[in-house]
Amino acid sequence: MKLSVLGEFGLIDRIRNISGRNTSSALIGIGDDAAVLKHSSSHVMLVTTDLLLEDVHFERSYTDYYSLGWKSAAVNLSDIAAMGGTPRFCLTALGIPGYVTAEHVLDFYRGFNTLLNNHKTALVGGDTCSSPDGLFVSVTAIGEAKSSLVVTRKGARPGDSIFVTGSLGDSAAGLEILKKRRGHGAGGKGKNAERLVEKHLRPVPRVAEGRAIALSRCATAMIDISDGLSSDLFHICEQSRVGADIIADRIPLSSMLKNREGKLTKPVLDYALSGGEDYELLFTVPPARVKKVRSLDFPVTEIGTIKAGKRLSLVDSFGKRSPLRKSGHDHFRTPAGTHEGRLRTPRGERRG
Amino acid sequence: MKLSVLGEFGLIDRIRNISGRNTSSALIGIGDDAAVLKHSSSHVMLVTTDLLLEDVHFERSYTDYYSLGWKSAAVNLSDIAAMGGTPRFCLTALGIPGYVTAEHVLDFYRGFNTLLNNHKTALVGGDTCSSPDGLFVSVTAIGEAKSSLVVTRKGARPGDSIFVTGSLGDSAAGLEILKKRRGHGAGGKGKNAERLVEKHLRPVPRVAEGRAIALSRCATAMIDISDGLSSDLFHICEQSRVGADIIADRIPLSSMLKNREGKLTKPVLDYALSGGEDYELLFTVPPARVKKVRSLDFPVTEIGTIKAGKRLSLVDSFGKRSPLRKSGHDHFRTPAGTHEGRLRTPRGERRG
Numbered sequence: 001m002k003l004s005v006l007g008e009f010g011l012i013d014r015i016r017n018i019s020g021r022n023t024s025s026a027l028i029g030i031g032d033d034a035a036v037l038k039h040s041s042s043h044v045m046l047v048t049t050d051l052l053l054e055d056v057h058f059e060r061s062y063t064d065y066y067s068l069g070w071k072s073a074a075v076n077l078s079d080i081a082a083m084g085g086t087p088r089f090c091l092t093a094l095g096i097p098g099y100v101t102a103e104h105v106l107d108f109y110r111g112f113n114t115l116l117n118n119h120k121t122a123l124v125g126g127d128t129c130s131s132p133d134g135l136f137v138s139v140t141a142i143g144e145a146k147s148s149l150v151v152t153r154k155g156a157r158p159g160d161s162i163f164v165t166g167s168l169g170d171s172a173a174g175l176e177i178l179k180k181r182r183g184h185g186a187g188g189k190g191k192n193a194e195r196l197v198e199k200h201l202r203p204v205p206r207v208a209e210g211r212a213i214a215l216s217r218c219a220t221a222m223i224d225i226s227d228g229l230s231s232d233l234f235h236i237c238e239q240s241r242v243g244a245d246i247i248a249d250r251i252p253l254s255s256m257l258k259n260r261e262g263k264l265t266k267p268v269l270d271y272a273l274s275g276g277e278d279y280e281l282l283f284t285v286p287p288a289r290v291k292k293v294r295s296l297d298f299p300v301t302e303i304g305t306i307k308a309g310k311r312l313s314l315v316d317s318f319g320k321r322s323p324l325r326k327s328g329h330d331h332f333r334t335p336a337g338t339h340e341g342r343l344r345t346p347r348g349e350r351r352g
Numbered sequence: 353m354k355l356s357v358l359g360e361f362g363l364i365d366r367i368r369n370i371s372g373r374n375t376s377s378a379l380i381g382i383g384d385d386a387a388v389l390k391h392s393s394s395h396v397m398l399v400t401t402d403l404l405l406e407d408v409h410f411e412r413s414y415t416d417y418y419s420l421g422w423k424s425a426a427v428n429l430s431d432i433a434a435m436g437g438t439p440r441f442c443l444t445a446l447g448i449p450g451y452v453t454a455e456h457v458l459d460f461y462r463g464f465n466t467l468l469n470n471h472k473t474a475l476v477g478g479d480t481c482s483s484p485d486g487l488f489v490s491v492t493a494i495g496e497a498k499s500s501l502v503v504t505r506k507g508a509r510p511g512d513s514i515f516v517t518g519s520l521g522d523s524a525a526g527l528e529i530l531k532k533r534r535g536h537g538a539g540g541k542g543k544n545a546e547r548l549v550e551k552h553l554r555p556v557p558r559v560a561e562g563r564a565i566a567l568s569r570c571a572t573a574m575i576d577i578s579d580g581l582s583s584d585l586f587h588i589c590e591q592s593r594v595g596a597d598i599i600a601d602r603i604p605l606s607s608m609l610k611n612r613e614g615k616l617t618k619p620v621l622d623y624a625l626s627g628g629e630d631y632e633l634l635f636t637v638p639p640a641r642v643k644k645v646r647s648l649d650f651p652v653t654e655i656g657t658i659k660a661g662k663r664l665s666l667v668d669s670f671g672k673r674s675p676l677r678k679s680g681h682d683h684f685r686t687p688a689g690t691h692e693g694r695l696r697t698p699r700g701e702r703r704g
Binding site: 001002003005006010011014015018019026029030034035037039040045047048049050051053054055056057088089091092093095096100101102103105106109110112113116122123124125126127128129130131132133134136138140142 | 355358370371381386401402407440441445448453454457464465477481485488
């Protein structure tokens, strides 16, 4: 059977069946941003692994090695952040093709370790190997959290408010600029374009924010936005068995992104809804906690409400509802023939 | 600079320099079979990661998916065993090319989980992604050990006896048989050949043995034999700043291997010395503990002695010494242009 027939989530279910017999010692195994493993009577260990492949997740034509190292670390730390944890350690596995020089590898590690240093996380091991074909990076991040503070994707309840940190869509717009520049040398100039590009190449994982949200005990469910708001909200709703209304006008867009309205190929809201790779945190908050969440010392925006049922809707400024789609992120079923599936969730829309 | 100029160990040193600033929270970071991380006041966590790449570590022409899954788990658990630890959890990252079907992936996980079940270890997460080129597997294994019982590569002292579990060279002979069969359809028949092939495709990590050796407090240093006896002994000697004499006649060879003398392309001892992928344990024992090691309830063989100085020698049956060579396992410098380096040590000779 082709993987495209079974589909990503079918495959993950079957792998879970195969491995089901011996996962009892894990508090949470396959299925969330990170696995949750018993550490001590009061603390758990969080573990996650993420792949970045050349020509699937990045292209050398627009990614420098420093940024690639930075981002490889960031996407993994973002998963730890999404559980409310503190990242502690990372391991890397690199498949290195012949065209990669020693300087490239060291630049990769400079970027990787700069991001790690920013979050007091240590590189403790790894493996490197020649790759007969493209470059790839596999990173494992290990974090920890107080058991009582871990936030999964499962706890959202009807009536909860839906919040998001930062702003959405910048990374996808930055990627479009990078690709246009490569194509015909002009895809956007000026400070705004540079900042959008930077948000794509060197995203900042919301580690302190994730921890603060967990500590505040405000969040009933949390995920990082790697595939795009609609896809990642879908994961929370699916695992919590709820629906959601998102108010289109409330989705936070940066001034950089809004300034590019008309210069991009799609309406700016599309980048926020399904662009992906924002690495902001999406979380749900019960009514009694909304006030407390607003007092956190970083920007959060209330963008909608969790509903009973299964429907995910986008509500426009006239109050009109339209279905919010997962935008086809079963990566084993994309028409391009590329597939990507995580033993937890898909990540990073394959654009272009 | 080309990686082949800097060399594997040069690269690892530079990566260590880049990451040095933030590794203080790890008890042992880059440089041993596994990283050693503080877990509790009495226990440490052991973490290791290993890559297996198509056409570098395995070829589809002679490896089935079940065996590939088995071996991917085994080589990682072997690293935990080499520290005297107990494996607990694994994560996988798979790069999957278009020719791999859902059944192949599930067969991979059946093999992977059978090995994991044998050692009460749980698959707790991972990532899968389409690979534009070959198949690759990256596995992270997490184990634990009592802090006081961890055995590193560093403690060997002059006068210590050198021991090895099981027998050496079977895996490399099995690989030769597999490659011959593929080439002209006849590379060895019968039960012996099958058992050698099995030892290559589905090695058994010495998990219980590693733990028993650690518990007995007999070992001053330990490593698993992944690159071959001479290479892995070299790692112990280098990190312990000692030399060694190995008595050629004492190297344990299986009857299966001895029976193939003359039918293989090289003398059988060569497979034991530099074949690699045996995943047996090599460890050093002070004189006062040798008797205790002999009372362990699994086969161990004393094959030589740790010496002062830097020389590694092979002593033949006439008492003649010849230098024991690392057999050129700087994988960034192999003539084939393939390179492999670990942030701990090279692994798996690239044969053929």
